[in-house]
Amino acid sequence: xxxxxxxxxxxxxxxxxxxxxxxxxxxxxxxxxxxxxxxxxxxxxxxxxxxxxxxxxxxxxxxxxxxxxxxxxxxxxxxxxxxxxxxxxxxxxxxxxxxxxxxxxxxxxxxxxxxxxxxxxxxxxxxxxxxxxxxxxxxxxxxxxxxxxxxxxxxxxxxxxxxxxxxxxxxxxxxxxxxxxxxxxxxxxxxxxxxxxxxxxxxxxxxxxxxxxxxxxxxxxxxxxxxxxxxxxxxxxxxxxxxxxxxxxxxxxxxxxxxxxxxxxxxxxxxxxxxxxxxxxxxxxxxxxxxxxxxxxxxxxxxxxxxxxxxxxxxxxxxxxxxxxxxxxxxxxxxxxxxxxxxxxxxxxxxxxxxxxxxxxxxxxxxxxxxxxxxxxxxxxxxxxxxxxxxxxxxxxxxxxxxxxxxxxx
Amino acid sequence: xxxxxxxxxxxxxxxxxxxxxxxxxxxxxxxxxxxxxxxxxxxxxxxxxxxxxxxxxxxxxxxxxxxxxxxxxxxxxxxxxxxxxxxxxxxxxxxxxxxxx
Numbered sequence: 001x002x003x004x005x006x007x008x009x010x011x012x013x014x015x016x017x018x019x020x021x022x023x024x025x026x027x028x029x030x031x032x033x034x035x036x037x038x039x040x041x042x043x044x045x046x047x048x049x050x051x052x053x054x055x056x057x058x059x060x061x062x063x064x065x066x067x068x069x070x071x072x073x074x075x076x077x078x079x080x081x082x083x084x085x086x087x088x089x090x091x092x093x094x095x096x097x098x099x100x101x102x103x104x105x106x107x108x109x110x111x112x113x114x115x116x117x118x119x120x121x122x123x124x125x126x127x128x129x130x131x132x133x134x135x136x137x138x139x140x141x142x143x144x145x146x147x148x149x150x151x152x153x154x155x156x157x158x159x160x161x162x163x164x165x166x167x168x169x170x171x172x173x174x175x176x177x178x179x180x181x182x183x184x185x186x187x188x189x190x191x192x193x194x195x196x197x198x199x200x201x202x203x204x205x206x207x208x209x210x211x212x213x214x215x216x217x218x219x220x221x222x223x224x225x226x227x228x229x230x231x232x233x234x235x236x237x238x239x240x241x242x243x244x245x246x247x248x249x250x251x252x253x254x255x256x257x258x259x260x261x262x263x264x265x266x267x268x269x270x271x272x273x274x275x276x277x278x279x280x281x282x283x284x285x286x287x288x289x290x291x292x293x294x295x296x297x298x299x300x301x302x303x304x305x306x307x308x309x310x311x312x313x314x315x316x317x318x319x320x321x322x323x324x325x326x327x328x329x330x331x332x333x334x335x336x337x338x339x340x341x342x343x344x345x346x347x348x349x350x351x352x353x354x355x356x357x358x359x360x361x362x363x364x365x366x367x368x369x370x371x372x373x374x375x376x377x378x379x380x381x382x383x384x385x386x387x388x389x390x391x392x393x394x395x396x397x398x399x400x401x402x403x404x405x406x407x408x409x410x
Numbered sequence: 411x412x413x414x415x416x417x418x419x420x421x422x423x424x425x426x427x428x429x430x431x432x433x434x435x436x437x438x439x440x441x442x443x444x445x446x447x448x449x450x451x452x453x454x455x456x457x458x459x460x461x462x463x464x465x466x467x468x469x470x471x472x473x474x475x476x477x478x479x480x481x482x483x484x485x486x487x488x489x490x491x492x493x494x495x496x497x498x499x500x501x502x503x504x505x506x507x508x509x510x511x
Contacts, residue, residue, distance in 0.1 A: 156473060192472075194493075220493055222472055224483070236472075236487045266474050295469065 001030045004314075005088060005098035007078055007257070009035035011043075011391065012289035012303040013104035014066045018393035019311050021068045032072040032096060034088070038063055041132060042386055044300065044379075047164055047336070049135035050142055051175045056132060058383075066391045078105070081261040083282045100284050100314060103263075103270060105255035107160050107290040107298055113251035114155050116226035126226065126246045129168065130160065138247065142175070147184030148244030153233055154191050155223045156251040156267075160290060160298045163345070165189070165249055166196065166206060167336040173213045174338035188216045190233070190241060195219050199352035202345055205369050209337060252298070254291050269293040274349065275326040277310045284317065286310050296329035296349060304390055305330040308400045330402040332358075334379035342375035344368050348402040354409065359398045361406035368407065417442045428499070428506045432466065435503030444501045447490075451501070454481070455489055459502045466504040470495060 004020060006013045017033045024031070045059035067073045077091035081101065088096045109130045111118040117126065127141065128134035152169050169189050176182040189196070189210060195203040196210055196217055210217055224236045232240045254268030263270050263281075271280040272292035279285040288310050289303035296302055305327070312325035329349030336342050344366045345353035355369040365374050389396060414423045417438040422430040427443070429435060440459060444451045451459075461478045462470060472495050476483035490497040499507055 157471065194496075222483075236483050237491065265468075266471075266477055271468075293469070 002028060002099045003030045003032065003097060004100045004102070005096055006031070006033040006102045006104060007081075007088065008104035008106055008255075008291070009033050009040070009063050009067065009073070010104060010106050010289075011300045012106075012307060013102070014040070014063070014391045015304065015307045015393045016102055016104065016288060016311065017071045018066075018068050018391070019307065020314075021070050022393070023311075023315070026070055030072070031070070032074060033067060034074045034076055034078060034090065034096070035063060036075065036077045038075055040066060040391075042383060043130075044161070044386075045383060046129050046132060046135045047167055047171070049132070050127075050129055050138040050168075051171050052139060052143075053171075056136060059132065061387065068392075078255075078257040079260065080257060081263060081285075083261070083263070083285060086284065098284075100286070100317065101282075102286050102288055102310070102314070103258075103279075103291050104288040104303075105257060105291045107252045107254055107269070109160075109250040110253045111248070111250040113253070114223060114226060116228055117155070117248065117250060119226065119228040121226075121228045121231075121246075125231070125244070126228075126248060128248055128250055129164075130249065141245065145245065147176070147181045149186045149188065149242060150245050150247070151188045151190060151233065151241055151243035152247045153221070153223060153241075154193075154249045157192060158298055159249045159252040161333070162197070162297055162299075163333050163335045165191075165247075166210075168247060169210070169215050170213065170338040171336055173215060186216075187214070188218060188241065188243075190218045190221045190223075192222045193219060199347070201355070202353040202369060205343070205355075206335075209343075209371065213338070258291065265293055274329065276313050276323040277306060277327055278313065278317070278323060286314060286317075294327070294329065297331040297333065299331055299333060300386070300390075301332040302330065304396075305332075305400050307393070328401050330400070332398070334375060334382065336376065336379055337371050340376050341371050341373055342377075342379050343371050344375045344378065346402060346407075351402060351404070351407075354407040356407040358406055359403075424506070426500075426506065429503040432463070432504045435463075439503060440501050443503075447497050447501065449490065449497070449501070455501075458486065458489060458498060462498055462502040463504060466499075466502075470499070470507050 039060050040063040042059040045054045048054040079089040079091050081088050123137040127138040152165050176185040196206040197203040221235050224234050226233050232242050234240050254264050258264040258268040270287045270292050272287040274294040290298040309325040309327040313323040316323050332346045347353040357364040358366045358368050366378050412423050457480045475486050486494045
C-alpha cells in the first residue's frame with residue numbers, strides 16, 4: 001500500500017483529500033490527513049463578526065464533516081517533517097511514513113513579532129480579526145463604543161486575504177453610520193504599501209472609495225512597535241499615530257512545524273515552485289496554499305485554483321512523469337465595500353486586477369473593479385458554496401486559470 | 411521604456427528609474443543613482459546592496475534585510491531614509507520589489 005499524507009485540514013487540505021480519494025484506487029493508495037484542530041473555520045466570515053453580521057455559529061463546523069470516508073483523519077499536533085526519510089513525526093512520538101507529502105498548514109497571525117502588540121490592551125482596545133477570539137472580542141467592544149480614533153494597521157507583508165483590512169474599514173464606516181456615531185469616529189487605514197493596494201488600477205479604484213467614505217490612508221508605514229501607555233503605533237522611521245482602538249493585521253507566519261522541520265524561509269513559508277507547486281527541495285513534497293512562498297495572495301480562492309494544478313501534478317509525479325500543469329497565480333476576491341455593495345478583483349502572477357465582467361464576458365453577473373449590489377450577493381452566497389461545494393472538491397462554474405475574456409486593458 | 415545615461419553608460423530604465431537589466435549594474439552606477447536620491451554611499455551601504463543583489467531572486471522584504479546580520483531594520487532605515495526597500499533596490503540595480511498581494 002502506498003501512502004499520501006496531507007498535513008493540515010483547512011481549505012486546501014480538505015479539498016485535496018476529497019479530490020484524491022475520489023480518483024485514487026483504495027486498494028492501492030492510503031490517504032491520511034492530520035490537523036491539530038477539530039473545528040473548521042469559515043475564515044472569510046470572521047470579518048463580519050465584529051459588526052454583528054455573523055455570529056460564531058455561522059463560521060464553524062466540525063472538520064470531520066468534510067473529510068470523505070476512506071481517508072484517515074488524525075487529530076494531532078505535528079512535530080516535524082523528516083524529508084530525507086519520508087516521514088512525519090507527530091507529537092507524542094507517532095511516526096507517519098509517506099510516499100508523497102502535501103503540506104497545507106497555512107499561515108497564522110503572530111502578534112508576538114511586534115513589540116507591545118500583545119500587551120495589556122490586547123483584546124481590550126487592540127484587536128485582530130483573524131482569529132475567532134479576536135473578532136468576537138471586537139464585536140463586544142464595538143457594541144458599546146462611543147467613538148474616537150479607529151486605526152486599522154497592517155504589520156507586515158504578506159498577509160492572509162489582502163483585501164480584508166480594506167473591507168474592514170468599509171464595513172466599519174457603514175456600521176458606525178447606522179449606529180449614528182460616524183461623525184464621532186475617525187477611521188485611519190495604515191499600511192506598509194505605497195497605497196490602498198499593490199496594483200495600480202485597483203489602488204486607484206479603492207483609493208477613491210476610501211476617500212469618498214472619509215477614511216484616511218497613511219501609506220509606507222512600517223510598524224515597529226505599539227505603545228500601550230500612550231496608545232500610539234510607531235514606525236521604524238519615527239512616525240507615531242495615536243489610537244483609541246487599534247485593529248491590526250499582525251505579522252503572518254507559516255506554521256511552527258515548518259520551522260522545526262527546517263523547511264521554511266524567514267517567515268516559515270516553504271520555498272515552492274510557483275508553477276508546479278512542488279517543493280523546491282524535495283521531489284515528493286508538494287505545498288498547497290498559504291504555507292508556500294509563491295508570490296500571489298494568501299487566500300482561499302487561490303488555494304482552490306491551486307488545488308486543481310497540484311492534483312494534476314501529483315498524478316504525474318505518481319506515474320513518474322514530468323509535471324504538466326502550471327499554476328498561474330490566479331486569485332479572485334470579493335471586496336465588501338459597505339451598504340450592501342461589493343467589488344470584485346480577478347488577477348494572477350502576470351495580470352493586475354482589471355475592470356470588466358466575471359465570469360462571463362460582457363454579461364457578468366459580477367462586475368470587476370466595480371462597486372455593485374450583485375458583487376455583494378456573490379460574497380453572501382459564497383459561504384454556502386464554500387461549505388457545500390468548494391471543500392468537497394466539486395466543480396465550480398469558473399475557470400481554473402485566469403481568463404482575459406471580459407477584462408478591459410485600458 | 412526610457413533610456414538614461416548613468417555614470418556614462420546608456421541604460422534602459424523603467425518609468426520610475428529602475429534598471430531593466432541588472433547585469434549591467436556597476437558600483438559607479440550605484441553611486442550616481444544614490445546621489446539622485448540624496449545618499450552618499452558608504453561601505454555599509456555596499457554591504458547591504460550586495461545582500462540585496464544576492465537575494466533579489468528569492469524575494470526581499472524589509473524584515474529579511476533586517477535579519478541579514480548586516481543591519482537591523484532601524485539601521486536599514488537610517489541608510490536609506492524614506493522607503494529603504496524601494497530606494498536600496500533602485501540603487502542595487504534590481505527590479506522594484508513587487509509586493510504580491
